[in-house]
Amino acid sequence: MRREGSPFRGLSTVFVKELADHLSSIRMLMLELLIVFTALAALYGAISSLRQNTAEDPFLLLRLFTIDKAPLPSFVAILGFLIPLMAIGLGFDAINSEHNRRTLSRILAQPIYRDALLMGKFLAALATIGISLAALWLLVIGLGLIFLGVPPGGEEIARSMVFLVVAIFYAGVWLSLAMLLSIVFRSPATAALVSLGIWLFLAVLWPMLAPALAQAIAPADPRYALLGLNDPATAIWTQELLRLSPNDLFGEAMLAVLSPTTRTLGPVFLDQLRGAVMGSPLPFGESVMIAWPQTVGLIAGTIVLFAFGYVLFQRQEVRA
Amino acid sequence: MRNQSTDSRGTAPDPVIAARGLTRRYGATAVVDGIDFDIARGEVFGLLGPNGAGKTTTILMMLGLTEISSGEVSVLGFNPAREPLKVKQRVGYLPDAVGFYDHLTAAENLAYTAKLMGLARAERARRIEAALARVGLAEVASKRVATFSRGMRQRLGLAEIIVKRAEIAILDEPTSGLDPQATQEFLGLIGELKAEGITVLLSSHMLDQVQRICDRVALFQGGRIVLMGAVPELAVKVLGAGFVVEVEADGLGIARRLAMIPGVTQVDTLGVDRFRMTAERDVRPDAARAVVTVGGDLRRLSIDEPSLEAIYARHFQIRPRGDVRHAA
Numbered sequence: 001m002r003r004e005g006s007p008f009r010g011l012s013t014v015f016v017k018e019l020a021d022h023l024s025s026i027r028m029l030m031l032e033l034l035i036v037f038t039a040l041a042a043l044y045g046a047i048s049s050l051r052q053n054t055a056e057d058p059f060l061l062l063r064l065f066t067i068d069k070a071p072l073p074s075f076v077a078i079l080g081f082l083i084p085l086m087a088i089g090l091g092f093d094a095i096n097s098e099h100n101r102r103t104l105s106r107i108l109a110q111p112i113y114r115d116a117l118l119m120g121k122f123l124a125a126l127a128t129i130g131i132s133l134a135a136l137w138l139l140v141i142g143l144g145l146i147f148l149g150v151p152p153g154g155e156e157i158a159r160s161m162v163f164l165v166v167a168i169f170y171a172g173v174w175l176s177l178a179m180l181l182s183i184v185f186r187s188p189a190t191a192a193l194v195s196l197g198i199w200l201f202l203a204v205l206w207p208m209l210a211p212a213l214a215q216a217i218a219p220a221d222p223r224y225a226l227l228g229l230n231d232p233a234t235a236i237w238t239q240e241l242l243r244l245s246p247n248d249l250f251g252e253a254m255l256a257v258l259s260p261t262t263r264t265l266g267p268v269f270l271d272q273l274r275g276a277v278m279g280s281p282l283p284f285g286e287s288v289m290i291a292w293p294q295t296v297g298l299i300a301g302t303i304v305l306f307a308f309g310y311v312l313f314q315r316q317e318v319r320a
Numbered sequence: 321m322r323n324q325s326t327d328s329r330g331t332a333p334d335p336v337i338a339a340r341g342l343t344r345r346y347g348a349t350a351v352v353d354g355i356d357f358d359i360a361r362g363e364v365f366g367l368l369g370p371n372g373a374g375k376t377t378t379i380l381m382m383l384g385l386t387e388i389s390s391g392e393v394s395v396l397g398f399n400p401a402r403e404p405l406k407v408k409q410r411v412g413y414l415p416d417a418v419g420f421y422d423h424l425t426a427a428e429n430l431a432y433t434a435k436l437m438g439l440a441r442a443e444r445a446r447r448i449e450a451a452l453a454r455v456g457l458a459e460v461a462s463k464r465v466a467t468f469s470r471g472m473r474q475r476l477g478l479a480e481i482i483v484k485r486a487e488i489a490i491l492d493e494p495t496s497g498l499d500p501q502a503t504q505e506f507l508g509l510i511g512e513l514k515a516e517g518i519t520v521l522l523s524s525h526m527l528d529q530v531q532r533i534c535d536r537v538a539l540f541q542g543g544r545i546v547l548m549g550a551v552p553e554l555a556v557k558v559l560g561a562g563f564v565v566e567v568e569a570d571g572l573g574i575a576r577r578l579a580m581i582p583g584v585t586q587v588d589t590l591g592v593d594r595f596r597m598t599a600e601r602d603v604r605p606d607a608a609r610a611v612v613t614v615g616g617d618l619r620r621l622s623i624d625e626p627s628l629e630a631i632y633a634r635h636f637q638i639r640p641r642g643d644v645r646h647a648a
Contacts, residue, residue, distance in 0.1 A: 005405035013435040021423075102419030106477070109383055109413035110436035111405040318385045319376055319416075 003113075010112030014120025015127075022090060022128040031086045032132055035079075039136055042078050045069035047147045058281065061144050061156040062258045065163065075140065076163070076254045079133075080247055081203060083167060084174040086132070088195045090125040091178030093188035095313060100188070105318045118313050122179060122306060129171040137164050155284050162257045162288060169298040170250040174199070176305035183312045202245040214238035239266060243294075246301055253294035256287050265290060336361045336488055336519050337382065341391030344377050351377045353543035354391060359521060364514050366530045367523040368628070369540030375523040376416060378540075379490055382521075383413055396487060409437070412481030416492040418473055422466035426457055426476055429465055434483050444483075451482040455509060471502030478509055489513055491522040495529055507533055527628040539632060547635060555626030556600055558635050564624040565597045566590075567607050571616020581606040593619075 022028050046067045050060065057063060068074035073081075095118070098104040108114060137160060141152060152160075178195045185191040214237035224231040242248040252265045260281035282290075335358035344352040352374040359365045367375045380386040382395050384404030393400060400407045420429045427448055434444040452458045455475040460468070468476065474494060481489045491510070495503045510533055513520055524530045530537065531551055539547040547554055555563075567578065570593040578597055579587045583606075586598040597603060604621055611618045 004403045009405065009438075010436045013432070017432055101421070102415065102417055103421060105380075105385065105415040106413070106418055106420075106480070107433070107436065108385055109408055109411075109415070110433050111409040111438065112436050113405070318380060 005111075005113070007113045007115035008119070010110070010116040011120050011123075014112075014117055015124045018121050018124030019127055022124060023131075027089060028128065031089050035082050035086065035132065035136065036139075038078050038082060039075055039139075042068070042072050042075040043140060043143055045072040046075060047143065050148060058153075059156055059159075059260055060148055060150050061141065061152040062159055062260070064140055064144050064148075065160065066254075066258050076258060077251070079136075079167060080170075080250050080254070083129070083133075083171045083250075084199045084203065084247070086129055087125070087171045087174035088178045088192065088199060090128060091122075091175045092182055092192040092195050094121045094125070094179045095182045096186050096188050096191060097182075099186060108318055114313055115310070118179070118310060122175065125175050125179075126168065126172055129175070130168050133164055133167050133171075158284055159257050159260070159287070162291070163254060166250065166253050166257070166291070166295050166298065169295065169302055170246060172302035173246045173298055173305065176302050176309065180305050180309035180312070183309050183316065203247050206245045207242065207248075210241040211238045213241055236266070243297070246298060249294040249297045253291040253298070256291035256294075260284075260287055262287065262290065265294075335359055337393070337395050337521070339378075339382075339391070339393040342378065342381060342388065342393050343390045344374075344381060344386065345389040350389075350543050352381070355538075355543075355545045357538055357545060357548060359519060361519055362514070362517050363535040364510070364520045364522070364533055366534035366537040367521065367540060368525065368527060368530060368537050368632075370525055373540035374543040375540055376492055379413070379492055379521070379523060382490065383408060383411065410486060411488045411490060412484045412486030414474070414477040414481060414489070414491045414494060417497070418477040420465040420468075420473060420476060423464065425462050425464055426452065426468070426479075427461045429476065430480055430483055433480055437484055439483075447483045447485075448479075451479040452476075454482060454512075455479045456505075469502075471498050471506070474498065474502070474506060475509065478506075481513075486518065488519045488521065491520065493524055494522055495524065495526055503529060527632055531628040537628065539635070541636070547631070551628055551631070552626060554628075554631050558631045559626060563599045563602055563626065565599060565603055565607055566620070566622045566624075567595045567597065567611065567618070568593055568620035569595075569611045569616045569618045571611060571614040574611060574614055574616055577610045577614055578607060581610060 043064060046064050046069065049067060049069045050063055065075050068077065072078075095104075098107070098117075107117060141157075141160070144150070144152065174195075177198065178191070181191040181195050182188070185194065214234050218231070218233040218237045220231035220234045243252075256262045256265060261279055263282065337357075337359040339355055339357050341354045341356060342352060343350055343354050355374075355378065357365075367378065369375055377386060381388050382393055382400055384400035384407055388401055395407045396410055398406045420426075421432070424432070430448045430451070431444060434448060439447065449458070449461075452461045455478050457472060457475055457479065460472070465473065465476070478489075478491075478494075489510075494510070495506055498506060507529065510520055510522070514533075522530065522534070534551070536548070536550050537554070538545045547558065549557070567574075575587050575589055575595055578584065578595055581597075581599070581603050583601045583603055584597050584599045588596045588598075590596055597607065602623060604623060608618055608621060
């Protein structure tokens with residue numbers, strides 16, 4: 001039998017309240033300051049190196065996102081590292097804090113379903129991240145205008161908009177994970193530690209472990225080693241394993257979209273390059289097609305993790 | 321909205337809550353084990369019993385906040401498992417140790433739940449102001465809840481029920497952790513709800529407080545209702561008699577005379593001029609008349625009202641083990 005009434009009743013109320021809470025919280029302010037300052041440092045490095053050779057790059061604005069100047073990584077790499085932190089910071093105490101404050105049963109005694117509470121919290125946190133990223137995006141374009149003095153072209157804007165959308169879904173994966181853990185663990189500290197642990201593992205340890213695992217699964221053929229080449233089987237395994245991490249998916253998608261010369265994200269055989277004009281940029285649509293599987297992977301991850309949390313939350317006991 | 325409450329199940333608006341064989345199991349343990357009860361419109365009904373006896377679980381099943389393993393419950397004619405929104409629209413709930421968002425003010429906290437109730441802006445402001453004034457929190461309406469005492473939070477929770485204009489108010493352990501004065505004030509507020517015709521269901525383990533305001537009580541133990549009814553009825557059933565009257569008077573043959581009063585089941589002689597009568601009703605007028613008839617001097621006439629605590633103690637003394645189960 002179906003339950004009566006809409007699961008979305010009260011969704012906008014929860015959304016507005018949670019959004020207001022996030023935007024006015026000190027935690028959010030700290031996260032924003034952290035991201036803005038690191039991003040500014042990366043941008044400064046990029047701008048100073050771009051000013052030295054502004055030769056004939058048709059995608060000058062996009063170079064702002066991707067260029068790195070040692071010791072600083074590029075703007076996109078920094079975001080790939082910090083967006084998860086922001087999402088975890090907004091999601092790790094979403095549900096368990098309601099339990100601990102003993103507000104959960106009072107709120108759920110109002111005429112709404114649990115769906116509205118969970119969805120409202122998720123969308124509010126995602127909107128908060130979206131607002132911050134959009135502000136950051138405008139900052140990059142503004143700084144580009146001021147310091148490089150080149151107006152951005154339509155394609156550059158389109159490509160950087162794709163960056164924004166993919167970044168929001170990347171945040172969605174981590175937000176879903178953090179909220180799932182906030183449902184599983186009654187203590188916010190435990191949920192935060194576990195999410196940060198997973199983040200560190202995937203961001204720092206996994207890129208080192210994946211090649212080692214690939215070696216174990218598909219040992220390199222010594223004939224390739226004699227020729228000084230990588231075994232394609234090992235390389236493919238490495239890449240497939242790396243792609244289990246959302247960080248890698250985000251990185252690959254950004255590479256395809258923000259560096260228009262990127263033709264493929266996997267290993268390339270020489271015959272595949274026959275007829276290609278090396279170094280010439282791909283059209284916008286083609287770049288998006290290259291980034292599409294990675295983007296879908298991020299969206300799917302968001303949905304799957306959210307669905308897990310949803311099922312657990314529906315079955316959870318309300319009483320403290 | 322109103323005509324929906326008299327649907328298939330509810331031929332009359334009473335009873336407002338009806339439970340039949342209501343059961344909640346966790347694995348093999350039954351936390352609530354096949355309970356039946358009816359609650360009439362406008363009465364104050366007490367769910368009493370030790371912690372872990374199944375009171376809160378029963379309440380959560382009535383609100384559709386936890387699954388019902390078997391049996392059924394109807395609240396205002398609705399099935400809480402299938403139509404929880406209709407039930408929750410009409411029923412106010414004050415959880416055990418209620419919590420609020422500490423960084424919001426009292427009025428903001430109420431505004432959030434009032435929005436979830438679906439009230440329009442103007443209506444919301446009006447109702448919140450009136451409700452806060454009624455529970456005596458009008459002057460702290462714009463203070464953060466973080467500074468509130470336990471008693472104030474409890475009253476704020478009641479204000480939420482008033483804002484909702486609930487037909488049924490369910491209060492879980494409303495007076496636990498309150499100081500005597502706050503308890504008195506809170507019980508007074510519950511009395512006001514009753515006077516307005518709101519049905520009140522409250523759970524408690526503080527028997528003496530509840531006795532004063534409940535029309536009927538249900539005593540829980542191990543997930544079952546072991547006793548149910550009005551306190552004087554239960555006293556007759558469990559203690560054998562409801563009233564204990566002590567008489568201090570002298571005069572010839574008083575004891576025999578007192579024993580002849582209809583309704584008196586027993587007369588004990590405590591001293592030369594002191595007697596204790598056990599009776600099914602308040603026999604003080606008859607006792608006074610009896611003393612006067614034999615020409616004695618009446619010095620004292622006192623009555624012990626039946627106490628729920630005595631009933632409870634006696635009941636579990638009679639059957640202390642056996643059907644005692646441990647709720648998880």
